[in-house]
Amino acid sequence: MKAVMCVRHAPPEALEIHDLPEPAPGPGQVVVEIAAVGLNFSDTLIIRDLYQVKPPLPFSPGAEFSGHVAALGAGVEGFAVGERVCGYVTSGAARQRVAVAAEFLARVPDDLDLVKAAGLIVTYGTALYALRERGELKPGESLAVLGAAGGVGLAAVELGRIMGARILACASSPEKVAFAMAHGADAGFDYAQGDLKGALKAFGGQAGLDVVYDPVGGEMAEQALRALGNLGRFLVVGFAAGEIPKIPLNLLLLKNCDARGIAFGAQARSNPAWLRDAIGELMGHARDGRISAHVDATFPLERCAEALGEIAGRRVKGKVVLTTG
Structure with a gap:
C-alpha cells in the first residue's frame, strides 16, 4: 500500500511516498481502508519535531481519517467489514490503510460525505x-x-x-x-x-x-x-x-x-468514550446543516507535501483533506 512517510524531521517538501506491507489488525484493532485524511496545522509541526507528541521515525502524518472497515482483530465487537467509519490516531493516517484501536472509531452515517467526515474530528x-x-x-x-x-x-x-x-x-x-x-x-x-x-x-x-x-x-x-x-x-x-x-x-x-x-489530543486519547460522543454530536450537526465542515481543497495522497504547505502558509479557509481514490 502507498503511504506518506516522514523519514527525517523537515518541512513538508521532504516527505516521501513509500510502498509498505499491508497492515494486519491486532487484538482490539480494526483495519480501515482509508478514503480521506483530514490535515491540520499540527501536522506541519509534527513532521518538523515541533509538536508535543513525537512519534518515532519513520511515520505518516495525519491525525484523522474516514473510510471503510477492511478487517477486524480479535475481540472487536460493534463493527462490521464494509461499514463507513471515521477515527482519530494523533499521527499515522496518511496512507491507504491503517490499523487502529476500535475505541477510537465511530460510524459515519450513509448521508454524510466521507471527505467532510474526515475533517470534522480535530x-x-x-x-x-x-x-x-x-x-x-x-x-x-x-x-x-x-x-x-x-x-x-x-x-x-x-x-x-x-x-x-x-x-x-x-x-x-x-x-x-x-x-x-x-x-x-x-x-x-x-x-x-x-x-x-x-x-x-x-x-x-x-x-x-x-x-x-x-x-x-x-x-x-x-x-x-x-x-x-x-x-x-x-x-x-x-x-x-x-x-x-x-x-x-x-x-x-x-x-x-x-x-x-x-x-x-490529550482529552481524546485519555477518554475514548468522550471522543465517540463528540464525533457523534458533530456528525449530527453536519447532517443537519448547523456546521459547514467546510473543505477548502482536496489533494491526492501523493500531494500531501503541497497540501501541508498550504496550511503552513495560512492560505486555507476551513480544512484541507487528502483523498486516496
Whole structure:
C-alpha cells in the first residue's frame, strides 16, 4: 500500500511516498481502508519535531481519517467489514490503510460525505472541547475568535453560534473576515485595521469580553487577554503565528480572569468514550446543516507535501483533506 512517510524531521517538501506491507489488525484493532485524511496545522509541526507528541521515525502524518472497515482483530465487537467509519490516531493516517484501536472509531452515517467526515474530528472536536468543557461558554456571552477563517477558528465560530454566543471573528484579510461572518459571526475585525485590543474591547462593551479563543498566539495574545472582563476565560488553543507568547500573570490577578489550555489530543486519547460522543454530536450537526465542515481543497495522497504547505502558509479557509481514490 502507498503511504506518506516522514523519514527525517523537515518541512513538508521532504516527505516521501513509500510502498509498505499491508497492515494486519491486532487484538482490539480494526483495519480501515482509508478514503480521506483530514490535515491540520499540527501536522506541519509534527513532521518538523515541533509538536508535543513525537512519534518515532519513520511515520505518516495525519491525525484523522474516514473510510471503510477492511478487517477486524480479535475481540472487536460493534463493527462490521464494509461499514463507513471515521477515527482519530494523533499521527499515522496518511496512507491507504491503517490499523487502529476500535475505541477510537465511530460510524459515519450513509448521508454524510466521507471527505467532510474526515475533517470534522480535530478542528470541531477542539472547538467543542474548548468552548463547552474548558470555556464554559453560555448563551448570550461574548466570544472573540482569533484566526477565525482557519480550521479550528471556523469551527469555533460555528459551534459558538450553536451555543448562543455573540461572536467577533478576527482574521488576517477582509476576505477571511467575510468568510467567517458568512458562517455565523456577528461582527468582524481585519488585523490590518491595527487596534485589535480596541476592537475587542468595543465588542465586549463595558463588561469586557467573556471568552477569547486563540489558536494564533504571538503578539495578539496579550492584546486579547487585556480585553477580557471579570471572570473572563482566555482559551489557549495553539500558536499558528509561530511565537509562544509570554503572558504577564499579573493580568490574571488584576482582571480576575482565567487562562485555560486546550489539549484536544490529550482529552481524546485519555477518554475514548468522550471522543465517540463528540464525533457523534458533530456528525449530527453536519447532517443537519448547523456546521459547514467546510473543505477548502482536496489533494491526492501523493500531494500531501503541497497540501501541508498550504496550511503552513495560512492560505486555507476551513480544512484541507487528502483523498486516496
